[in-house]
Amino acid sequence: MSEVRSAFNKASSQYDKYAFLQNEIATRLDAKLEVISNNTSVILDLGAGTGLLSKSLLQRFPDSKLICLDFAQESLKNNPSTYKICADANYLPLVNDSIDIIVSNLMMQWCPNLKQLFTECYRVLKNNGLILFSTFGIDTLKELKKSWAVVDNKMHVNTFVDMHDIGDQLLQEGFQSPVMEMENLTLTYQSVTDLLRDLKAIGAQTVDSRSKFLTGKDKFQSMINMYESYRQDGKLPATYEVVYGHAWKARNQVYKITLNKS
Secondary structure: HHHHHHHHHHHHOHHHOOOHHHHHHHHHHHHHHHHHOOOOEEEEEEEOOOOOHHHHHHHHHHOOOOEEEOHHHHOOOOOOEEEEEOOOOOOOOOOOOOOOEEEEOHHHHHOOOHHHHHHHHHEEEEEEEEEEEEOOOOOOOOOHHHHHHHHOOOOOOOOOOHHHHHHHHHHHHOOOOEEOOOOOOEEEEOOHHHHHHHHOOOOOOOOOHHHHHOOOHHHHHHHHHHHHHHHOOOOOOOOEEEEEEEEEEEEOOOOOOOOOOO
């Protein structure tokens, strides 16, 4: 986790410039709050970073207290909220039953222990409190994964959790009525190096950004050659499986999962 934190701290100054996809997903996540009514005295933006989602939350809930928490201190410096905490999401420095809504945009994929994360979220939420989040699903960057797979069997790309497993974990930690949705978004690039450069610019680079040097130039070129087979209309696609979910800290609810594909 220290390497991930370091990457986001280094990327903080240029994050908003390159985080087109992250900003778009934040907008879509915020829109889901339009149809969800809840007492919103205190809101927690979990993994708030530079504030792509925080800005919308401040506008939507001007009379609420917005706490922005992130483990990358440099990212929080650019966050517009008055209340900012640099901390690990797995160990929230918040008292029990203190938060009305937890909203999290593209943070969960960096948490290897969802059980611990959801246990903490459940603890700090008030009864009837809501957790709403977005994260990346298992088909994210599938073209890059398959291209590296022809080179060796090492893990060059981050792994992501299946949306149904996320829903199951929410249930196991006591949440009720989890709803899971999914959509595929595709970005296009002129070259593979452009994609890798963008990933590095937002601190979300592949597991080891030194892959070119560790695997050798020949293997790295083989990966690029394989990726070229995906080129369509002069562009290289990069697929992102975006997962949205919400659940309640409440009782006597019915478990429901919906799957939307696009």
